[in-house]
Amino acid sequence: MNTNEFALTLLSGIKDFLTWIGVPRHMLDKLDEILFLVLIVVIAFLFAAVVHAVSVHFARKILKRKNAGVLDTLVKYGVFRKLTAVIPPLIVSALLPFAFSKDSAWFIVGDKVTWIYFFIALIVSVNAILNTVGDALKNNRQLKNRPMKGFIQIFQVVFTCVAVIVIVSILINKSPFNLITGLGAFTAVLMLVFKDTILGLVAGVMISEDDMLRIGDWIEMPQNGINGIVTDISLDVVKVQNFDNTIVTVPPYSLVSGSFVNWRGMSESGGRRIMREYTLKLDYIKPCTPEFLERMKDFDTELAQFIIEKQKQAADGKTVNTDNPAGLVNGTIDTNLGLLRAYMTLYLRRHPSVSRELLLMVRTLAPTGNGLPVQIYCFSANKNWPSYESIQAEIMEHFVSVLPAFELYPFQSADARDAIVSGLIESGKIDLSAISGIPWHTLRPEKDKSGSGPV
Incomplete structure (x- = not known):
């Protein structure tokens, strides 16, 4: 059929x-x-x-x-x-x-x-x-x-x-x-x-062909109010979750036709860059005396070894370390600022959260009307944002806290209170212990000639 x-x-x-x-x-x-x-x-x-x-x-x-x-x-x-x-x-x-x-x-x-x-x-x-x-x-x-x-x-x-x-x-x-x-x-x-x-x-x-963007990338695009993580990439829209948890959507062609910052390179590298500076007063930068160097040997063990090594090089007629033309670390023993740069470099090299594989230096920038900027340039090994900010803050706080030990002081714009405190100190008619907020490093334990108080 x-x-x-x-x-x-x-x-x-x-x-x-x-x-x-x-x-x-x-x-x-x-x-x-x-x-x-x-x-x-x-x-x-x-x-x-x-x-x-x-x-x-x-x-x-x-x-x-x-x-x-x-x-x-x-x-x-x-x-x-x-x-x-x-x-x-x-x-x-x-x-x-x-x-x-x-x-x-x-x-x-x-x-x-x-x-x-x-x-x-x-x-x-x-x-x-x-x-x-x-x-x-x-x-x-x-x-x-x-x-x-x-x-x-x-x-x-x-x-x-x-x-x-x-x-x-x-x-x-x-x-x-x-x-x-x-x-x-x-x-x-x-x-x-x-x-x-x-x-x-x-x-x-x-x-996709140029590998410009991936899901999970941190991108910045200020002209479109974007600063966050890419959550979705489709044919007609790219979604980004900003760090304030807002969602921004942009067409893909705006990323190609414009410019944006992709932080993927930082995320995939060995560290996240720290680049901050303080401006120091020029009139406090001075040559190091033998007495000052001896006193600074007691400040830090590694700094003492650095000073001894540099003194030995100077005695042998060497201006740099012949084994390493760049020197032991950034810094010199010629000035108190050079010694500070040496100390901060040693401090950064032994800091557990600072990458030792990436570039590290403490340098001076071009002088400005406010003084001489001293910049710390290194990389945090921890790239997590809160941890990175904590590490960066710790380094800069330590930097400013040791400045008086090197007899250096940062520039800071004076305000009305500074003028009043200065006038009270100059008058000599008031007990300094009654004034709050006097920088601790301006007071000395020794007495002045009249014996009236600390200077």
């Missing part, structure tokens, strides 16, 4: 059943084609339902035995259900010639509807598969921080556009290639309507 005979036998059985339940036979003879169409559709959807049930059953059995991430994602996005939706139109299209002649209006309409349904189901299925691929790529260690979502959306847009063109060509009974050629007249309109999408497509390719 061939397929046509089987279909006719099945149709005859259905008509006998409908006659048995009371439907007039003459009505059924007029509805042969409609009955056969209904039969085809029912069989097609029943077959798809069986395939879906079987595939989901086996997928869940596999998931119970082992953790298969891809299968779990397929179930999450309902890929099995969406894929089996492609089956009915294929079955209906194959069986339509048995129900209608190819010249029949029912055949032409049914064939068009069937293929339109097929391409719609195909769009939904392919999008679900691409979403599954996108989730799988996010879990890949090498690709999880790359803007893969943008690429997935590009494929989705391209495939959807092609499928829509095919659907329209089916409706108007024209070749898809002729339709694409005719779209040239609407290029300007399409460019206007899909401007952001097209620009986002180009920008997404550039961002």
